[in-house]
Amino acid sequence: MDSVIYTLVRRDEWHAAEAEGVYRGSPDDRRDGFLHFSAAAQLRATAAKYRAGVADLLLVAVPTAPLGAALRWEAAGGGARQGLFPHLYATLPMTAVQGVVPLPLGADGLHIFPTEIP
DSSP states (O other): OOSEEEEEEEHHHHHHHHHHTEEOOOHHHHHHTSEEOBOGGGHHHHHHHHSTTOOSEEEEEEESGGGGGGEEEEEETTEEEEEEEEEESSOEEGGGOOEEEEEOBOTTSOBOOOTTOO
8 A cells, every 4th residue: 555645625625723733624525524535546526526626625745654554555435346445443643744736726626646656
């Protein structure tokens, strides 16, 4: 499994988390009982499916090692054919975050990812 995972967070939700020192997840995360993450190779499809056209997104990178047993790789709603996705069954402390970068929208409405994202 990947050593770094990613989540897409709305800017206002992230700023609230920074003030608190911990990210508790989006409304979808809280409904599902875990924080949704993606591996680098899954990010573009995740953004297109769940965050298409959403401005003010941030791409949050988190190393997996500090997350321990709270991180599980599981099949998503589409089943195992879509691969396993990282799910965090805990809050995310700001101290575990490796980096945060803006994820702007291109003219085509798709998010523009950093070059290291496949």
